[in-house]
Amino acid sequence: MLNTNKEHVVKWSVQGKIHHPIGGNYRISHDGKPMILPATGGISYNVSVGDSVFNWAGDHVEPGVSIRNENSSENAALMTFACIGNEAKIVSGDAKGKKGYVTGMHGGIDHVLIYFDEETLEDLAIDDKIMIKAYGQGLKLNNYENVHIMNIDPNLFEKLNIKEENGKLKVNVVGKVPAYLMGSGIGSKSAATDGDYDIMTADMEEIKRLGLDKLKFGDLVLLQDCDNTYGVGYLKGAVSIGVVVHSDCVKSGHGPGVTVIMTCKDDTLEGIIDENANIKNYMK
Structure with missing residues (x-):
C-alpha cells in the first residue's frame, strides 16, 4: 500500500441542497444547430455512474443528484472540499438518513454530483439538503513529493x-x-x-x-x-x-x-x- 498522510487528513462537514435546473434557452451546437435540451441540475433518474457519457439527448448532463449553495462562499467550500468517494447523507425530506457518495465536481455551474440508488432517488425532491463528510484535500504521497x-x-x-x-x-x-x-x-x-x-x-x-x-x-x-x-x-x-x-x-x-x-x-x-x-x- 502506498505511504500517505491519510491519518492527518481532516474529515469535516460540507452541505448543499439539490439545485433546481436552470435555463431553457437554445444551445448552439458546434455545427451551428440551435437545440433545446436538458442540461445541468436537479435529479437525473435514468443517468448514473457506469452509464455511457455519449448519445444522451442532453448537454453537460450530470448523473444522479446535483447540489450547490446559493451563498457563493459556502458553495466555494462545498466545491473545494467535497471529494470523489466521500459519503453523502440526506439530512432533510422523505429520504432523510439515506446515504450515497460523491462522484465529481462540475465547474462553471459549480455543482457537486452525488450517486444514490434508484429507490432513494424516487424519494428525493428539489431543495432537499445533503451533508457530505468532506475528506481528501491535503492528502499526500509521502515518498512522491512531485505527485x-x-x-x-x-x-x-x-x-x-x-x-x-x-x-x-x-x-x-x-x-x-x-x-x-x-x-x-x-x-x-x-x-x-x-x-x-x-x-x-x-x-x-x-x-x-x-x-x-x-x-x-x-x-x-x-x-x-x-x-x-x-x-x-x-x-x-x-x-x-x-x-x-x-x-x-x-x-x-x-x-x-x-x-x-x-x-x-x-x-x-x-x-x-x-x-x-x-x-x-x-x-x-
Whole structure:
C-alpha cells in the first residue's frame, strides 16, 4: 500500500441542497444547430455512474443528484472540499438518513454530483439538503513529493490498486487523452477548486480512433501533457489522472468533463489500460 498522510487528513462537514435546473434557452451546437435540451441540475433518474457519457439527448448532463449553495462562499467550500468517494447523507425530506457518495465536481455551474440508488432517488425532491463528510484535500504521497493528489477520498484512493515499479506509479485507466483534446476549463486557477475540464468531442472520428467513444461516467482517464499542479494547462511530459463526471456536450470546445485526482510535471504517473477502471466498481 502506498505511504500517505491519510491519518492527518481532516474529515469535516460540507452541505448543499439539490439545485433546481436552470435555463431553457437554445444551445448552439458546434455545427451551428440551435437545440433545446436538458442540461445541468436537479435529479437525473435514468443517468448514473457506469452509464455511457455519449448519445444522451442532453448537454453537460450530470448523473444522479446535483447540489450547490446559493451563498457563493459556502458553495466555494462545498466545491473545494467535497471529494470523489466521500459519503453523502440526506439530512432533510422523505429520504432523510439515506446515504450515497460523491462522484465529481462540475465547474462553471459549480455543482457537486452525488450517486444514490434508484429507490432513494424516487424519494428525493428539489431543495432537499445533503451533508457530505468532506475528506481528501491535503492528502499526500509521502515518498512522491512531485505527485499532487486532490479531489479524492483517501479510502477510495487506496482502492485504485496503484502499483509502484521502478520509481513509477502505475494507475489503471480506461483510456489516454492527448492534450490537444482538452478544452473548456483550460486556464482555470486550480483543479482542486474549479471542478473539471472537458474532453472536446466535435471530431468524433478522432475520439473513436483513440477508443474514447466508450467512456462512461466514473471512468478513470489519463491526460497526456496536462499539468494540474498549480492551475490547469499544457506542459509537455506532464501527466494527470482524472474521473469522468458529466456527459458529452453539443457546444464547441466542450465534451465529457474530467475532475482531476492526481497530477505531476513529469512521467512518474503511468496509465495501465483497464476497461473496468471506474469508481463504481471500486465503491462496491
